[in-house]
Amino acid sequence: MPSILALDTSTPACSVALAINGAVLEDFRIAPRQHNDLILPMLEQILAQAGISLSQLDAISFGRGPGSFTGLRISAGVVQGLAYGQDLPVIPVSTLKALAYEGYQETHDSLWLPALDARMGEVYIGGYQFSESESGLAISEFLSERVCKPDAIGGFGEDFAAIGSGWLHREIIESGLKRSASLLLDDRAPRAACIARLAEIDFNNGNVVDAYHAIPTYLRDEVTWEKQPPRIGKR
Structure with a gap:
């Protein structure tokens, strides 16, 4: 290992x-x-x-x-x-995939929508499905990572579990999407x-x-990352 x-x-x-x-x-x-x-x-x-x-x-x-x-x-x-x-x-x-995996480990529900508060009235959200087989754990993405207004997320026909602080967003609560979740873990990071x-x-x-x-993924186009020479060497 x-x-x-x-x-x-x-x-x-x-x-x-x-x-x-x-x-x-x-x-x-x-x-x-x-x-x-x-x-x-x-x-x-x-x-x-x-x-x-x-x-x-x-x-x-x-x-x-x-x-x-x-x-x-x-x-x-x-x-x-x-x-x-x-x-x-x-x-x-x-980080969204890690959130979904945390939920899967805890409950073994297979379909997860992790969400984080993105500020400016938006959320970061993605969708992941987990399945076990003889070859190990398979993870597929059914909703690509995005930053959006809660009312742009849309509905999902299948049962899904929700995780992350984004589910505390006022507009998500008002949209009714939160009520569609079969399970809600909104206190996870x-x-x-x-x-x-x-x-x-x-x-x-x-x-x-x-x-x-090794660069961050912001999901907002106006933010850029400049790679810098290392400032942390051997300690």
């Missing part, structure tokens, strides 16, 4: 996780506006807890968005620096543990990038 360090700072939650020897260690905290101060000490602590160093990792993963612009820049910058310093591959994971598990699947399928391409 690969050893993968994962982190997420896309929402007010700040989390790190380490997938190692088939298990996942995680440190998850609700810490608005503290991500920049917390993330490196949290990473160091979880590596120390497992008794390994960065050089022993197989890859680093992060919640690449959508989410808070500032939060996504923090995680992408940290991951770029660490990956450059240790010459490690990177696995960007959708993306977790590094789920990102680590999804990263294991991607790693085994060869879906990795180099540090230069």
Whole structure:
């Protein structure tokens, strides 16, 4: 099994996780506006807890968005620096997909609509279906990731489960879509543990990038990311 360090700072939650020897260690905290101060000490602590160093990792993963612009820049910058310093591959994971996977792990409902508050009267939303087979877990996307007004989401004929803070949006409540959900988990945030598990699947399928391409996904065209030389070297 690969050893993968994962982190997420896309929402007010700040989390790190380490997938190692088939298990996942995680440190998850609700810490608005503290991500920049917390993330490196949290990473160091979880590596120390497992008794390994960065050089022993197989890859680093992060919640690449959508989410808070500032939060996504923090995680992408940290991951770029660490990956450059240790010459490690990177696995960007959708925060919406991680949310859906969290719900699937908890309930085993197969159809999920994760949503996050995008501000400006909009939400980030996507749709994922999970199925188990002898070859492992299959995840398909039935609604592509998007940022939109809640009234533009449309209806869904099948039962679906809903997860994420976007479902607290006033316009979603008023649209009636929320009432269509067979299950609602609106108090969940993306977790590094789920990102680590999804990263294991991607790693085994060869879906990795180099540090230069560890960039956020904002879903808003007017926001751009400039790749910077690494500022975090070996510690």
